[in-house]
Amino acid sequence: MTGDPDIRPVFPEHRLAVGLVGAGAIARSAHLPAYRDAGVPVVAVASRRVDAATALASDFDIGTVHDSTDALLADPRVEVVDLATGPAGRIDLIEAAVRTGKHVLAQKPLVSSEAELPRLREVLAEASARGVRVAVNQNARWAPAWRLATLLIRDGRIGQVVGVTHLHDKPLPPLVGTPFDEVPHMLLNDYLVHWIDITRCWLEGSRVVEVAATDHRVPAQPEEARNPWGADLRLVTSTGASASIRIAGDARARGGGCPFWIHGTQGTLRGSILLGSDRLSLDDGEAVTDFALEGQWFTDGFAGAMGELQSAVRDGREPENSASHVLATVRTTLAAVASAERGGTPVRPHDLELTPALPGRNGAA
Numbered sequence: 001m002t003g004d005p006d007i008r009p010v011f012p013e014h015r016l017a018v019g020l021v022g023a024g025a026i027a028r029s030a031h032l033p034a035y036r037d038a039g040v041p042v043v044a045v046a047s048r049r050v051d052a053a054t055a056l057a058s059d060f061d062i063g064t065v066h067d068s069t070d071a072l073l074a075d076p077r078v079e080v081v082d083l084a085t086g087p088a089g090r091i092d093l094i095e096a097a098v099r100t101g102k103h104v105l106a107q108k109p110l111v112s113s114e115a116e117l118p119r120l121r122e123v124l125a126e127a128s129a130r131g132v133r134v135a136v137n138q139n140a141r142w143a144p145a146w147r148l149a150t151l152l153i154r155d156g157r158i159g160q161v162v163g164v165t166h167l168h169d170k171p172l173p174p175l176v177g178t179p180f181d182e183v184p185h186m187l188l189n190d191y192l193v194h195w196i197d198i199t200r201c202w203l204e205g206s207r208v209v210e211v212a213a214t215d216h217r218v219p220a221q222p223e224e225a226r227n228p229w230g231a232d233l234r235l236v237t238s239t240g241a242s243a244s245i246r247i248a249g250d251a252r253a254r255g256g257g258c259p260f261w262i263h264g265t266q267g268t269l270r271g272s273i274l275l276g277s278d279r280l281s282l283d284d285g286e287a288v289t290d291f292a293l294e295g296q297w298f299t300d301g302f303a304g305a306m307g308e309l310q311s312a313v314r315d316g317r318e319p320e321n322s323a324s325h326v327l328a329t330v331r332t333t334l335a336a337v338a339s340a341e342r343g344g345t346p347v348r349p350h351d352l353e354l355t356p357a358l359p360g361r362n363g364a365a
């Protein structure tokens with residue numbers, strides 16, 4: 001048995017300079033606080049509304065506000081373009097950044113419709129040909145309890161993963177009247193993307209062969225809420241491992257969090273994230289080990305995602321959160337939405353195998 005893995009965000013000594021596109025809620029509440037704490041230089045910002053970009057620049061000491069994204073991309077100081085915009089137009093922005101030779105960290109969901117996949121593949125091929133890295137801000141991979149679980153699984157500490165279970169035991173964020181509530185099957189198509197993504201990471205080395213998902217309105221859900229507040233997703237992989245993710249509704253709870261269980265052939269990981277519930281323990285069938293965790297998803301996870309991209313650029317390798325790797329999450333998500341459209345009929349995301357697995361994970365497909 002090896003020592004406990006180090007879960008802190010990792011950066012190269014020389015941080016690459018970031019240009020931020022999108023001066024909205026997540027940039028203000030998470031991207032910029034995380035970069036400030038991690039010593040990442042943000043040299044410029046651009047957003048649809050220059051006043052929003054100017055206010056953000058003033059609050060976070062960003063020296064330059066560009067009046068367009070094109071101007072930011074032409075700024076020779078910008079080495080990494082941080083896209084903190086919504087999914088509409090995401091591929092256009094990635095393509096424009098790639099064409100100026102800048103590395104990209106794009107917010108999730110990478111894309112939200114199957115029709116966008118062929119073009120995304122073309123843009124990623126162009127990035128690869130130009131030696132440009134495109135990563136996705138799947139920052140929850142660096143939520144401390146989830147990150148430690150990932151590293152313990154890679155280290156073989158629970159053998160091969162047999163099953164993953166998540167329960168959303170907390171209130172939903174405010175949704176009524178927000179742009180998120182306009183997204184069809186929003187819980188499956190957007191909100192649960194981080195849960196689907198981490199589940200895929202824990203099942204690395206196997207392919208998702210079947211996804212069944214439903215969403216449904218729950219008792220006392222206000223009529224003005226367009227999306228259902230309950231969702232259940234189940235997936236099965238090529239090794240026979242399975243996973244389930246459940247949101248019962250907008251939980252009335254003072255505490256709570258998002259507990260998870262990862263059952264393996266040689267042990268079980270039990271943990272939780274969010275609302276200060278962060279914890280992880282390993283039960284190997286003989287003893288239970290509780291791990292001490294530092295930090296939280298918000299905002300340490302955002303440092304983790306940026307740090308991994310910058311480390312990969314330094315090392316001349318693909319980042320763990322590369323867009324190519326996240327494509328498997330995208331396909332699983334799209335299969336979940338397609339299943340919900342069909343009332344929960346299982347959907348086989350037949351082209352998942354196009355995404356290469358990262359080395360050194362449990363089980364072979």
Ligand SMILES: NC(=O)c1ccc[n+]([C@@H]2O[C@H](COP(=O)([O-])OP(=O)(O)OC[C@H]3O[C@@H](n4cnc5c(N)ncnc54)[C@H](O)[C@@H]3O)[C@@H](O)[C@H]2O)c1
Nearest residue numbers: 022023024025026027047048084085086087089107108109
């Ligand atoms: N944990 C997470 O990673 C997490 C959490 C919340 C939101 N998000 C994601 O982050 C993204 C942004 O969410 P938000 O809540 O900050 O939204 P928001 O609407 O508050 O902010 C988006 C900003 O981008 C700007 N923008 C949009 N398109 C643009 C374009 N083409 N060029 C320049 N500026 C443009 C908008 O004007 C706005 O300022 C979404 O995709 C959302 O799903 C991720």
